[in-house]
Amino acid sequence: MMVLTKKMIEIRSILQTVGQSNTLNLPSIVVIGSQSSGKSSVLEAIVGHEFLPKGSNMVTRRPIELTLVNTPDAQAEYGEFPALGLGKITDFSHIQRTLTELNLAVPDSECVSDDPIQLTISSPHVPDLSLIDLPGYIQVVGHDQPVELKQKISDLCDKYIQPPNVILAISAADVDLANSTALRASRRVDPRGERTIGVITKMDLVDATRGASILNDRKYPLRLGYVGVVSRAPPQSTSLFKKGSGSISSAVAKNEHVYFSSHPLEFGVEAGVSVGTTTLRKKLMQVLEQTMSASLQSTSAAIHQELEEATYEFKVQYNDRPLSAETYLAESLDAFKHSFKEFAESFGRPQVREMLKQELDQRVLDLLASRYWNKPVTTLSATIPEADALSTLPTADPESLYWHRKLDASTSALTKLGIGRLATTVVSNAIQAHVDRLISQSTFSAHPFARQAITEAASGILNERFYSTSDQVENCIKPFKFEIDVEDGEWARGRENVAGVLKKELKAVEDAVKHVETEVGGRRRLKDVVSFVEKCRKGDIIIEGDGGSGAGGFSKDLLQKGKDAAFLHDRATLLRMRLSALRSSQCANSKNRYHCPEIFLDVVSTKLTSTAVLFLNVELLSEFYYNFPRELDVRLGRGLSQEEVERFAREDPKVKAHLEVIRRKELLELALEKMEGLRDLEVAEKRRPGKK
Ligand code: GDP
Numbered sequence: 001m002m003v004l005t006k007k008m009i010e011i012r013s014i015l016q017t018v019g020q021s022n023t024l025n026l027p028s029i030v031v032i033g034s035q036s037s038g039k040s041s042v043l044e045a046i047v048g049h050e051f052l053p054k055g056s057n058m059v060t061r062r063p064i065e066l067t068l069v070n071t072p073d074a075q076a077e078y079g080e081f082p083a084l085g086l087g088k089i090t091d092f093s094h095i096q097r098t099l100t101e102l103n104l105a106v107p108d109s110e111c112v113s114d115d116p117i118q119l120t121i122s123s124p125h126v127p128d129l130s131l132i133d134l135p136g137y138i139q140v141v142g143h144d145q146p147v148e149l150k151q152k153i154s155d156l157c158d159k160y161i162q163p164p165n166v167i168l169a170i171s172a173a174d175v176d177l178a179n180s181t182a183l184r185a186s187r188r189v190d191p192r193g194e195r196t197i198g199v200i201t202k203m204d205l206v207d208a209t210r211g212a213s214i215l216n217d218r219k220y221p222l223r224l225g226y227v228g229v230v231s232r233a234p235p236q237s238t239s240l241f242k243k244g245s246g247s248i249s250s251a252v253a254k255n256e257h258v259y260f261s262s263h264p265l266e267f268g269v270e271a272g273v274s275v276g277t278t279t280l281r282k283k284l285m286q287v288l289e290q291t292m293s294a295s296l297q298s299t300s301a302a303i304h305q306e307l308e309e310a311t312y313e314f315k316v317q318y319n320d321r322p323l324s325a326e327t328y329l330a331e332s333l334d335a336f337k338h339s340f341k342e343f344a345e346s347f348g349r350p351q352v353r354e355m356l357k358q359e360l361d362q363r364v365l366d367l368l369a370s371r372y373w374n375k376p377v378t379t380l381s382a383t384i385p386e387a388d389a390l391s392t393l394p395t396a397d398p399e400s401l402y403w404h405r406k407l408d409a410s411t412s413a414l415t416k417l418g419i420g421r422l423a424t425t426v427v428s429n430a431i432q433a434h435v436d437r438l439i440s441q442s443t444f445s446a447h448p449f450a451r452q453a454i455t456e457a458a459s460g461i462l463n464e465r466f467y468s469t470s471d472q473v474e475n476c477i478k479p480f481k482f483e484i485d486v487e488d489g490e491w492a493r494g495r496e497n498v499a500g501v502l503k504k505e506l507k508a509v510e511d512a513v514k515h516v517e518t519e520v521g522g523r524r525r526l527k528d529v530v531s532f533v534e535k536c537r538k539g540d541i542i543i544e545g546d547g548g549s550g551a552g553g554f555s556k557d558l559l560q561k562g563k564d565a566a567f568l569h570d571r572a573t574l575l576r577m578r579l580s581a582l583r584s585s586q587c588a589n590s591k592n593r594y595h596c597p598e599i600f601l602d603v604v605s606t607k608l609t610s611t612a613v614l615f616l617n618v619e620l621l622s623e624f625y626y627n628f629p630r631e632l633d634v635r636l637g638r639g640l641s642q643e644e645v646e647r648f649a650r651e652d653p654k655v656k657a658h659l660e661v662i663r664r665k666e667l668l669e670l671a672l673e674k675m676e677g678l679r680d681l682e683v684a685e686k687r688r689p690g691k692k
Contacts (some may be wrong), residue, residue, distance in 0.1 A: 003681070005130075005183045005289050006025055006070065007674060007677075008292045008678070010674065011671050011675060011678075012130065012319055014674075015671055016022060017665075018664050023115075023127050026299055027130075027288065028065070028130040028131060028132050028165050028288075029197075030132045030157075030165045030166070030168065031043060031133050031170065032137070032161065032169045033137070033169065033170030033391045038202055039133070040054070041231040041575065043131065045129075045138065045229070045248055046131075047066075047123075047248075047249075048248050049077070050246060050293075051095045051121075052096065052099065052133070053103055059103050060103060060135045061110075061112050061114045062102065062106060062115055062117050062157070063107040063116040063132055063133065064130075064133040065118045065130075065131075066094075066119050066130070066133060067121070067129075068129040069121070069122040069128060070122075071123060076090065076501075077092075077125065078090045078121070078122055079092070079095040080116070080121075081098065081121045082120065082490055083117075099117065106628060111152060112135050112152050112156055120234065127284070128285070129169075129284055129285065129288060129620050132158060133179075134153075135157075136156050137153055137157070145259060149473070154185065156209060158184055164195075164291060165194060165195070166195050167196040167286060168196075168284070168526070169182035169185070170199045171182050171183060171201070172200055172201050172205070173200045173202045173203050173214055175230070178218060182596070186533070191223075193220070193223055196222050197283060198217075198220075198227070199228035199229060200226055200229070200231075201500060203260075203275070208263035208266040211267075214226070215227075215228050215275070224283070225274055226273075226274065227279055228272040230252070230255060230256045231252055232252075256278075258622070260275045260276060279453075295678055299333055300675045302670065303672050303675060309667060311665060312660050318658050318662075319668050321658075322662070323659060324414045325646045325659060326647035327649070328655055328659075329637075330637075332450075335443065336442045339441070339442060340438060340629065343438060347430075347621075348617070348621070349613055349621075352430075352616055353610065353613045356612060358426070360605035360608060361427050361605065363417060363599075364414065365505075366583070367410050367413055367652075368597065368601065371410050372597055373574055385483075392663050406592050408570055410513060411484065411600070414458070414605060414608070415477065415481045419472075419612055420469075420472070423472045423473050423612040424473060427616050427620055427621070431458065431621075432462060435454065435458045439455070441533070443652075446651065447652060450636060453635040456625075457670075459636050461627050462630065465623055468619060469616065472615045472660070473616060476611050476614070478505070484603075484604055484607065486600070487590070487591065490525065491590035491601075491603060494600070495587060495599045497606070498599055498602045499579065503579065508574065509568050509571050513569070514543070516561055526561070529558055529559065530562050532551075533559065533562040533563055533669050535567050541664075582599070583594065587599060634649075
């Protein structure tokens with residue numbers, strides 16, 4: 001039984017997945033012949049199906065590495081292109097179309113390519129064989145083909161007919177053997193004819209005596225001999241048997257039988273010649289088995305060496321550190337969840353309160369600016385002393401309806417701002433930003449797939465909670481829309497808080513002024529520019545045009561800086577005034593809320609914040625902290641298929657290289673183990689009684 005070829009083909013497919021390495025080539029049968037010598041017909045007779053590209057234009061442009069796998073216990077016959085991932089193709093005309101497309105994809109300018117197409121055909125009717133079909137040799141280059149084509153084909157064939165491959169040299173009986181390009185090529189690399197099988201096709205086209213004499217050729221002796229075939233099935237039988245199993249093979253065999261048995265003298269047992277496709281199939285199996293057997297040792301040694309290299313690389317570059325896509329993902333996920341837990345512990349109610357308060361402070365500042373501090377800026381100026389400026393401001397009369405209305409309108413603008421929506425948005429955005437930061441600090445940063453999965457997990461939960469949270473918050477602050485009581489303690493804290501906010505703001509403005517000062521070259525110079533700008537503003541000086549190219553001896557750029565500084569001065573003055581108003585005795589207690597809107601609005605915003613935070617914590621934060629890690633498990637843990645896990649891990653080039661060296665090592669170990677098993681089998685076979 002020929003188990004060796006089958007096992008070796010298995011090993012070869014393992015080695016193929018390890019990657020291209022010339023040293024790991026196992027022997028194949030390489031089929032060469034001139035165009036129209038009948039090469040395709042022979043291969044199809046062996047496979048039993050029409051599957052090779054046909055056409056007048058040169059259609060075989062790439063080598064086809066054809067692996068035949070005998071599946072004795074299965075009925076199905078199918079082909080697979082491992083590199084294309086098209087799955088099992090049971091329709092052989094589909095295989096033919098695919099091969100034609102793959103070949104025609106080679107541009108006309110190149111004409112041939114040495115990038116092989118891998119095709120595996122599994123069937124109970126094929127022998128275990130590994131064949132390589134090559135473009136046919138051409139005699140004359142067509143007018144639309146490049147001149148170097150002949151040479152290119154010849155070079156491509158030469159590459160494949162090297163040892164340990166077996167050469168199947170196809171020649172047609174109706175062409176003189178001396179003119180056979182296939183035999184000439186094989187003689188160049190196998191001068192003693194030790195690994196070449198001669199196939200003479202179209203035996204029916206010459207008379208039987210001449211046919212027999214070709215098979216007995218003494219001029220070009222081949223150790224493995226010649227086989228004569230009539231590999232073209234009669235047209236009616238191909239169509240008749242097309243869909244049946246082994247259709248062409250049996251039709252060809254019948255046809256050959258009829259032909260050869262009608263010439264018993266020339267082709268009978270006595271004649272001592274080999275004829276028929278069935279004989280050829282057997283011969284191919286035997287020869288390949290022997291060649292495989294002979295190459296066992298050298299292949300083992302080559303795999304050994306590759307394995308040693310992989311082992312060394314694993315040790316030196318990766319310190320023998322084991323890694324699998326699953327463990328990598330699991331560890332990355334654990335680390336990420338851990339960092340998320342740390343974040344969750346550091347981002348609770350106090351932090352949310354602070355964030356929300358800041359946001360509302362800003363809104364309050366805007367409200368005050370538009371409703372209270374909205375005097376035209378020209379009335380204030382860096383040139384007017386602050387005390388004077390303060391006195392220009394209207395004083396609030398606690399009894400006046402005007403001031404009541406003003407404060408009530410401001411308060412209601414604040415409470416009806418849409419706090420629910422605002423607060424939920426602020427907190428959601430903050431959480432999403434924190435998650436993004438955690439991603440970028442984690443191993444997931446190098447994995448677009450995981451980044452997206454995590455971001456989506458977070459936004460999914462946040463979006464789902466958004467409306468209910470914002471409704472809840474909005475409902476709970478509702479009472480403040482109608483009435484707001486202020487206690488003395490709250491007032492005092494508010495006063496302090498507003499002072500803090502104003503001081504901070506003032507500091508920022510002063511820093512900005514300093515910045516402009518250094519930009520223009522000192523305080524003095526800035527003062528000159530500002531006073532010029534002030535004069536222009538008051539109308540004391542009229543600049544012709546728009547001052548676009550400068551005025552008063554100052555450049556346009558400098559004037560702009562002056563304007564900026566004047567604006568900042570105004571702003572600083574205003575802030576100082578607000579601070580002194582705040583410090584005044586009138587603002588010392590809550591009775592004077594109409595006089596001190598800043599404090600009152602701050603107290604309101606604090607109350608709104610505290611109430612909002614309570615519900616944000618329950619409705620959004622706690623829910624998020626509970627659900628997010630679980631969602632991560634689903635999206636990046638058990639929810640992923642094996643392929644997705646592999647794809648994920650390989651997104652990181654470093655991890656990919658690490659995984660690949662491990663995979664390579666494992667596959668080589670597996671191949672080697674199988675090899676050793678085969679060698680043991682061989683030894684046992686040789687020792688069997690009756691074997692020499
Ligand atoms: P390729 O170009 O070498 O692949 O040759 P093909 O297998 O396509 O055959 C070329 C032509 O020769 C086709 O028309 C075949 O039908 C025909 N042919 C192939 N083998 C035989 C044979 O044994 N006898 C006869 N009479 N014709 C054959």
